[in-house]
Amino acid sequence: MxxxxxxxxxxxxxxxxxxxxxxxxxxxxxxxxxxxxxxxxxxxxxxxxxxxxxxxxxxxxxxxxxxxxxxxxxxxxxxxxxxxxxxxxxxxxxxxxxxxxxxxxxxxxxxxxxxxxxxxxxxxxxxxxxxxxxxxxxxxxxxxxxxxxxxxxxxxxxxxxxxxxxxxxxxxxxxxxxxxxxxxxxxxxxxxxxxFSSRTFLKAEDCVEKEVKKLEKQRTREIEKAWTEMEKKYIAEDLCHQKDTYTANVGAEIRAKAEMDNGWLRTSLARGVGTGFVVGAVMGALFGCIEGPGGMVLYGIIGGAVGGSAGGTAQVAIEHMEDRVAPPARLNFNSIFINRFFAPPRP
Structure with a gap:
């Protein structure tokens, strides 16, 4: 299980x-x-x-x-x-x-x-x-x-x-x-x-977790510096409390940011828009060639814009189709990334 x-x-x-x-x-x-x-x-x-x-x-x-x-x-x-x-x-x-x-x-x-x-x-x-x-x-x-x-x-x-x-x-x-x-x-x-879950919920979870790890890595030096400063000011239980509070706040901040902006949100729609733009531009240029080079450019731009919009919509629609055929929920806990900065400090 x-x-x-x-x-x-x-x-x-x-x-x-x-x-x-x-x-x-x-x-x-x-x-x-x-x-x-x-x-x-x-x-x-x-x-x-x-x-x-x-x-x-x-x-x-x-x-x-x-x-x-x-x-x-x-x-x-x-x-x-x-x-x-x-x-x-x-x-x-x-x-x-x-x-x-x-x-x-x-x-x-x-x-x-x-x-x-x-x-x-x-x-x-x-x-x-x-x-x-x-x-x-x-x-x-x-x-x-x-x-x-x-x-x-x-x-x-x-x-x-x-x-x-x-x-x-x-x-x-x-x-x-x-x-x-x-x-x-x-x-x-x-x-x-x-x-409840579905294929896209599972995909969302994986992308958020990857973004969390990426953001934690980016903030390594900041965390090291903060811990060094705390070690100068606090000892024993006070030090443990300060580090726990700080890491909890940083973890919550990173988590919230990863949920709002991650690889799935940035690339999925862009991929659909990009594909649609290319296809639309090619089709527009083919129709425009009837009117010569100028027509190819004009219709290429128009076709790219229309195709990009349609491609973006289609890319997201694909995910909805995946959910419609998804099996009963495979349900997950949020995985917790632990490294030396988020481990309890030694007394």
Whole structure:
């Protein structure tokens, strides 16, 4: 058995996704108990990872662009999807799929299909529907209202295995935090305590780990210098404490940077754009040769630009196809790079 499968036993990784509107960002505020996003924000252009506690349990919440955002290009949206996977490695324990309870549309019945296309065909097992509600109903009365509501909402919930939770947009009503955590923990336990993963999550993890090692190597001299200075100022237990704190902070900084910028994010899209540009330029030049040398140059430039854009989109789409045929999750712990700078100091 792969010992990395269950990930961190203490931190829950929650990937919050939404189809439109501010619901997913309001949910993040609700989970963390603080105003991480403005009240009326309806989309973000870049993926974000925030940490905090839900009813005393440590959680990491990952937000990406909404499924139907029109404010960013298709290529940008897919790039941010890739980045959100890097922020959530080795994979989320739960996808919290958010909707506005009062505004469920027929179009939003497509979200299960979009989820499988973006994350892999087995991801629905790890999904829970979260409904944002603006009102004062609580507990059983609120759950009963959902069960008796219109058919699109009930059909949507059934596609996610009947799992759902309702949270109030009014932050004064936070008494159900414990209930939300219990639902999440029961769901994770029913799945054997493992997180979700797929081929692209595994690829993201490998690339992040490589970037971590690269950044640690680049900061070797800086770490050596800092440790030398500490050895002049501290002794015994104080020295150990200072070194532990320093290395933990540097490690967290390196990790965060590697998740946001690594070889997978830098080269995958560039490879698709480059290939598309070359092919587009050649095809454009062939069409342009009809009008002579000037036409070849002009059509070559136009063809390269169009081909580059199409190539970038195609490169990311290939990864989505890999997830659609991926086997059930092979789940991994984050591997920990240890060298002499990150080993406990000798007393």
């Amino acid at each position: 792969d010992k990395r499968k269950k990930g961190s036993p203490t931190e829950l990784r929650l990937m919050v996704v939404g189809s439109s509107g501010p619901s997913q960002f309001l949910l993040t505020n609700h989970i963390l108990g603080r105003k991480e996003f403005a009240k009326n924000i309806s989309y973000i252009s870049g993926s974000r990872k925030t940490t905090g506690e839900l009813a005393g349990r440590r959680v990491a919440v990952i937000n990406g662009p909404n499924f139907y955002d029109k404010g960013i290009s298709q290529v940008k949206r897919k790039m941010e999807l890739r980045r959100s996977k890097c922020l959530c490695i080795p994979g989320p324990h739960v996808f919290l799929v958010t909707f506005d309870m009062e505004k469920i549309s027929l179009n939003e019945l497509r979200t299960p299909k979009l989820m499988k296309e973006r994350f892999g065909r087995h991801c629905l097992r790890h999904c829970m529907v979260i409904l944002a509600y603006e009102g004062k109903l609580e507990g059983a009365a609120l759950e009963d209202r959902v069960q008796k509501t219109n058919w699109p909402l009930k059909e949507l919930i059934e596609q996610y295995g009947g799992r759902f939770h309702v949270f109030s947009k009014n932050r004064r009503y936070r008494s159900r935090d414990r209930e939300l955590l219990q639902k999440i923990e029961r769901m994770v336990a029913s799945l054997g305590g493992v997180c």
